[in-house]
Amino acid sequence: MKSVRASHILVPNQKDAQGIMDRLDKGEDFAALAKRFSKCPSKSKGGDLGWFAKGQMVKPFEDACFNGKTGDVVLVQTEFGYHVIKITGQK
Template sequence: MTTKVRASHILVKTEAEAKDILSKINAGDDFGTLAKKFSTCPSGKKGGDLGWFSKGMMVKEFEEASFKTKKGDITGPVKTQFGYHIIKVTDTK
């Protein structure tokens, strides 16, 4: 059976912006609220939720980071062709 990950993310244009948002999360700010406020991805409206995905469905850098991150953990910034992502893995199966 293939492993699947459910993740949320916040996508921004610059690494500095991503690091600033990550520091807000580490200080206790809510991931979903920050996604709605700052993410340039349409998923931001849903608190950054991307739903379930398996390998081969996301860009390489994003996928590698997502599958390496434990459920409940947050990683980033991860650079892709779209910008910089803060990724929160919400579940795995």
């Protein structure tokens, strides 16, 4: 796999991230939650980060994306905060 496409919701703490994971588990829309809660500029695009290759994201974020599969939603902490990541494509 050479690249991954992902969306994410960036929040400052684990409690907020877990709350978003719980809302997703109940069927809420990822993009709508990103637009409402994310602290990243990508929130205007529903959290979509587009396609990226290894070496373009911080290591914990990259590892979560490249070790998962399309459709996975994972929670990871980086120096920027907590990311709820949805893997939307792999090629």
